[in-house]
Amino acid sequence: MRWTAFLILAACLNVSATTYAQRVTVKLQNASLEEVFSAVKRQTGYLFFYDRELLRSAEKVTIQASNQPLESFLLAVFKDQPLDYSVKDKTIFIKPKPVTPAAPSANAARQEVTGTVTGTDGTPLPGVTIRIKGTQAGATTDVDGKFKLNAEPGDVLVISYIGFEQQEVTVGAGALSIRLKPNISALDEAVVIGYGSAVRKSLTGSVSSVRSKDIANSPVTDPLAAMQGRVPGLFITANSGLPGTTFNVTLRGQNSLLKANGPLFVIDGVPYLEESMNTTIPVAGGNQSPLAALNPADIERIDVLKDADATAIYGSRAANGVVMITTKKGRAGKTSVNANVYSGASRVVNRMPMLSTAEYLAMRKEAFANDNLTPTTDNAPDLLEWSQTENNDWQKRLIGNTANQTEAQLSASGGTAQTRYLLSGTFRRETTVLPNDLAYKRGTGHFSLDHKSKNSRFGFRVSANYTGDKNNSLPSDMSYVFSLSPNYPVYGPDGKFYWFSSDQNPIAPLSRTYNSKLRSLITNGEIRYTVLPGLTAKVTGGYTNTTMEQMQITPPSSLNAQSSANASTYFGDTKAHSYVVEPQLEFKRAIGKGDLSVLAGTSWQENIRDGKRTDASRFSGEEFMHIMDSAGVRNENLNYYMYRYNSIFGRVTYNRDGKYILNANFRRDGSTRFGPDNRWGNFGSIGAAWIFSDEPWMKQLSWLSHGKLRGSYGSVGSDNIGYYDYLASWAASNSAYIYDGSTGLTPSRIANPEYHWEVSRKSEGGIELGFLKNRILFNAGYYHSLTDNQLIDLSLTPQVGFSGLRDNFDAVVQNAGWEMDLTTDNIRRDHFSWTTSVNITIPKNKLKKFDGIEKTVYRDKYVVGEPLTIVKGYQFQYVDPANGKPVFWTKDGSGGRPVEFTDFVILGNAMPEYYGGLQNSLKYKKVELDFLFQFVQQEGGEYNYGRLANAYGMRFNQGREALDRWQKPGDITDIPRATTTQANTLFDVYRLSSAVWGNASYIRLKNVSLRYDLSEYARKIKLNRLVVYANAQNLLTFTNYKGIDPETQGIRLPPVKAITAGIQLSL
Amino acid sequence: MKRISLLIIFAATLTASCNKYLDTPTPKTEVGDEKVFATDQNATSAVTGIYISMNSLNYLWANVMMNFLAGIHGDDVYYASNFEDYDVFKQARLLPNSTYVERFWNAIYSYIYTANACVEGLTASTTLTPALKDQLLGEARFMRAYFYFYLVNMYGDVPLVLTTDYRVSEKLPREKTEKVYDQVVEDLRAAKQLLGDNYPNGNRVRPNKTAASAMLARVYLYRHEWALAETEASAVIGNGNYELLKDLNSVFLANSREAIFQLQSVNVGGGRNTWEAQVAIPANATAGPLFRLDTINLIRKFETGDARLANWTGTRTLASGATYFWPAKYKVRNATPVQENTMLLRMGEQFLIRAEARIRQHKLDDGRSDLDSIRLRANLPKLNTALTQPQLLQAVESERKFELFAEWGHRWFDLKRTQRSTDVLGPIKGAEWQPTDTLYPIPAYAISTNLNLTQNEGYKK
DSSP states (O other), X not given: OHHHHHHHHHHHHSOOOOOOOSEEEEEEEEEOHHHHHHXXXXXXXXXXXXOHHHHTTOOOEEEEEEEEEHHHHHHHHHTTSXXXXXXXXXXXXXXXXXXXXXXXXXXXXXXXXXXXXXXTTSOBXXXXXXXXXXXXXXXXXXXXXXXXXXXXTTOEEEEEOTTBOOEEEEOOSSOEEEEEOBOOOGGGOXXXXXXXXXXXXXXXXXXXXXXXXXXXXXXXXXXXXXXXXXXXXXXXXXXXXXXXXXXXXXXXXXXXXXXXXXXXXEETTEEEOOOOOOOSOOOTTOSBOGGGGSOGGGXXXXXXXXXXXXXXXXXXXXXXXXXXXXXXOOOXXXXXXXXXXXXXXXXXXXXXXXXXXXXXXXXXXXXXXXXXXXXXTTTOHHHHTSOSSOOOOHHHHHHOSOEEEEEEEEEXXXXXXXXXXXXXXXXXXXXXXXXXXXXXXXXXXXXXXEXXXXXXSEEEEEEEEEEEEEEEEOSSOGGGGGGSOTTOOSBOTTSSBOOOTTOOOSSGGGGXXXXXXXXXXXXXXXXXXXXXXXXXXXXXXXXXXXXXXXXXXXXXXXXXXXXXXXXXXEEEEEEEEEEEEEEEEEEEEEETTEEEEEEEEEEEEEXXXXXXXXXXXXXXXXXXXXXXXXXXXXXXEEEEEEEEEEEEEEEEEEEETXXXXXXXXXXXXEETTSOGGGOEEEEEEEXXXXXXXXXXXXXXXXXXXXXXXEEEEEEEEEOOSOSSXXXXXXXXXXXXXXXXXXXOEEEOOOOOTTOOOEEEEEEEEEEEEEETTTTEEEEEEEEEEXXXXXXXXXXXXXXXXXXXXXXXXXXXXXXXXXXXXXXXXXXXXXXXXXXXXXXXXXXXXXXXXXXXXXXXXXXXXXXXXXXXXXXXXXXXXXXXXXXXXXXXXXXXXXXXXXXXXTTOEEEEESSOSEEEEEEEEEEETTEEEEEEEEEEEOEEEOTTOSTTOOOTTSSSOOBGGGGGSOOSTTOOOSSOOOOSSGGGGTXXXXXXXXXXXXXXXXXXEEEEEEEEEOHHHHGGGTOSXXXXXXXXXXXXXXXXXXXXXXXXXXXXXXXXXXXXXXXXXXX | OHHXXXXXXXXXXXXXXXXXXXXXXXXXXXXXXXXXXXXXXXXXXXXXXXXXXXXXXXXXXXXXXXXXXXXXXXXXXXXXXXXXXXXXXXXXOOOTTOHHHHHXXXXXXXXXXXXXXXXXXXXXXXXXXXXXXXXXXXXXXXXXXXXXXXXXXXXXXXXXXXXXXXXXXXXXXXXXXXXXXXXXXXXXXHHHHHSOSSOTTSOTTSOOHHHHHHHHHHHHHHTTOHHHHHHHHHHHHTOTTOOOOSOGGGTTBTTOTTEEXXXXXXXXXXXXXXXXXXXXXXXXXXXXXXXXXXXXXXXXXXXXXXXXXXXXXXXXXXXXXXXXXXXXXXXOSBOSSOOBOEEEEEHHHHHHHHHHHHHHTTOHHHHHHHHHHHHHHTTOOOOOTTOOHHXXXXXXXXXXXXXXXXXXXXXXXXXXXXXXXXXXXXXHHGGGOOGGGGSOOOOHHHHHHOTTOOOOTTOXX
């Protein structure tokens, strides 16, 4: 049934032609071929089909014809053109004239010239056009990049190839070896967009890209880490420095009050389920990043689609932008085998300097004196029982080790102009900065095959990524040890772990284990067929299958017997699979002076996730804790959903003269995340661009090589909410809880079948300028987005029995901002080149409207008119010099203890004020150096911010600013006096106040890459290519932040700085 | 024209097929509303869900919190260290945003939601076995009454929510305590009719007819309906299935003959039995107890020879020389199979209810004899036959204190309902004490989300 519908659609799109006269009357002087074509089309109804690029080589035409048969007219027109044509049905196809070997000449000097054409990396380039300057004679290269032609010495050969700079070579003696440089004008680059690709110059929307070189230069596990600082509008922060952990990704600000604000990820054209496979089992550093299943080395490019114009084709999932990841494909040519190995070491970027034992004990004694208390063995073992001299640097001991990483990749690629393949395998091992022997290990296989028939009408491609990883980690982040007393004993006199009261021993948690195994298969493919000239039908599809097994063991020996926690093992087992099928029709045709292209398609998608967490305890012994069957008690928790998604979508693009471009998108989406009556939503956009530098009146400005204005407006949505909030149902209680022989059911939720899509209305305007033959490129864009119908948890008064229900709320979130990037080609000489690119984003976020906020849980968190990312807390005023107690602002001016929420002020904004990156690429002969600085201007909570921070003087160590604490009447300071009880210095207020909120800006030398190309020596040992290199990540950080790290903030394992060295070679 | 009609056909077929494609089934971890009260098994699970929610976790309301934290609020229990969440109870300085003031309210109303959903679903169902339907409906109404009994005793007037329709329940104002009690009595009477004499599976972990009587006896006592209280308590005491167990160490065992209604221990991973034992009994041989019995107000007040001191309290002298006592009615921290369940209603209380009801009706001898039953079990001599009514009432208060300490806030509620709180607790709680402290504040969050709610006296700003 669906296929029938599809075919009907195909039929609808097939424009029927009417019969017209086959004679033409034309009188043209010095006209372009396009003008001729349009005259012919008008009179005969014949359509012309051609690549606009081809017409550039065409000569102007002067012709006069009166009622001339079409055929002879065309012959006349094309006589002196480097072009040929053929007629089929009612379409005239324009193609280049076949290159014929030059006619044998009487000149005896003519000789056979041979040569090879390769890219800068030495890969042979097939299909390159070689022409003898000033003649039509020439040749093309074969699969191995080799060519042969007859020429005279002194002839100049013009070598041209799409995507490469044209080059001229003078024929001399011997074989020619020609290396083509890639065309460096970023404007001619093809970028990946939703359901297609486009040339950057003619884009109407906002798209930023990261290329494989920059990804490959970063010694990281997750592709997201390689994108930090490189994309305007995209703010990425690490959650932890442990390998494989998640990142926070925000594109152009937080649109939604719910936390779901990540972009949609699309891999090779197929939407990817960007969801961690972890069950709720805790693990240090948090869940595993779903993108860690993708090997950065297998990525060809990443294009980030930002505005409505670029994203609306993804409709309901596009509110937070779309990240298009394209994996590597095979290259035509003889089989090339590449190997790449690197290895290196890493450490945490920073450790926090703390008080020494002597300083700490002094502060403790002072605290007891201040409180008029006598230390006892119960409240002050650190003063009375523990060593008074031992000085442990817990951070050094637990997170201060050196981790190492090794990655090895082997790939083979090759093929013909018709069929290309790539096969690669990568192994990566990365250890951690913890003292245990912990590691993240990953093996990935990547396969890509694409084929097209000889006449290019039929083609297909398939690619598959298989990843298996093993993560040996710990159940919890060890960074919390930073505040342990520096004289805390690890072992008691009996040689066993020392336990005080209900404290956690600092070393015991290291004997707990967390292991996970992930298997991920991501496959996708496409089959396309050109049904009629200009009309292509294709079906893309994808299938993913991911499983994750987790096991966390807490052995009894790692537990304080005082606490009631039981020795247990948590087993996690999650399976997820998904498929997507997307039939599409693409139609391209020249209409008038422009090109029209139309895309229409539908999409069916299903995701199923089936997870189980089993908590097992009562093992017969510690050595059996990894065997589920040996547990005496097992509790199971299930997690299951089935998600389906269905859409129709379309796009129309009209490009007139390459100067005026109009683009419109439409998508209608249905999602099972909504009640049956609210499943469907319509989204769309319109975008336009004007390349004013191509206007004749602008051509006089020789310094302006490119100028474009673009703008777009559209609506996109978000369905990123729970799966079943509309469904009235009861959920099973924990299956192990049997009560009087029966399991339990409890109501799942207050179901609301009424809620519907959250919609973002986005507009954008931009200008792109190129100066001095595009050696300077500047882009500036302003974006504005209003997201309404906010899908939130409507809080209910507790007497209802549930805390809330999912509903739309009449709240509007505004995101607006500036994005700019500037690329300059500072020096371009034969042996030395230097380019610089800088990008900056200035985002602004505002809760524009939220009627009735006072009736929701959000009233304590948000303020209308302020950003969603504000942080509220108490306003610290001063530490009273008389008694060392802090004083806070209160609404009633009493100066006493402030009241939670009532006396809150806005401390600051957790979103950066601006952020960006600065990249420099230098090349001298065979040496290349790239380095990237990332900069972020922001505020954040310092290490003593948060409900878990402890007062100065309690049995916890403090940072070195504690030395500035109030000690005697008259001391002027911001640090309160030492005390043994939080309440004495209102520390429970202080730790949520402006006193511990401050500047968290930083500049980070994110990436440095140094490469030395030794290929010229390598050829002697039959290697095509040999490069040695060194890379570094997070090498230097400049910050005034009071805490461990301004990127991760709080008490977490900070990112690591890594230095690696490697070698890359090709056969 | 033809093209347009084709497009319309296309769009129509596509939309039809798509809607079908999007009709996904109920996830396998859930049961659709329409199926819950359709089968005996699902309906039983729905009612069972109430008990499981009450007892699956600690520190919500039932088990440890109502047994020990309510004891801290009274004069029988205190906590080992300073902990603000508990100290507000100890020092009678509860605030509308105190953790447990809000947590109890939220937890009990969530149980009431499930009970209401069961009452609605069971009433509407036509496919259940009639006898089972009655049993389950009786259980749901019993539990609803049980929850409201605690709500009115903790918070005073409370919203009387009897529906799952949030559009109705979210606006309800506080209902007069007497009206809430009327509903409690109505539910318990209905439950008494609906429930059978026996426990469905022989385990005393679901209410039966006797449990309904026992709860009615308590409610009548609290409402000063002495004759009715006596009648109901007599019905329980006269039932041969129950007895005042001689062996104090057996009273709190699962399915003991003293038990009228217990909550089964369900979260028994690691061999855990009741939460009470898990929390109260020190973790190892050298550790001190966390929830401690008050030495001055309770331990030293036991009459000499009271067997309950020896059998129902635990004691330990720490290295520092200090001696601490803990509530040891529950004795089994870990054991498989489970040996103890959390007691909700037991015979001891019924004797005390009847004693008080009789004495109030001037049946002094009968009342005294009920008190003596309790005293004899505790190895204490009988009361002096010459005691007057006020003296006997004083004896009831005292006997309840030693029999029911660290159980479901009995002591706290007793002092309140007999207007003795200020006399007894005032001196103990210190300067913060006010007569209005007998009621909790209405949670701040509840008021801020339902503007129809008012605050209790003594907690208004």
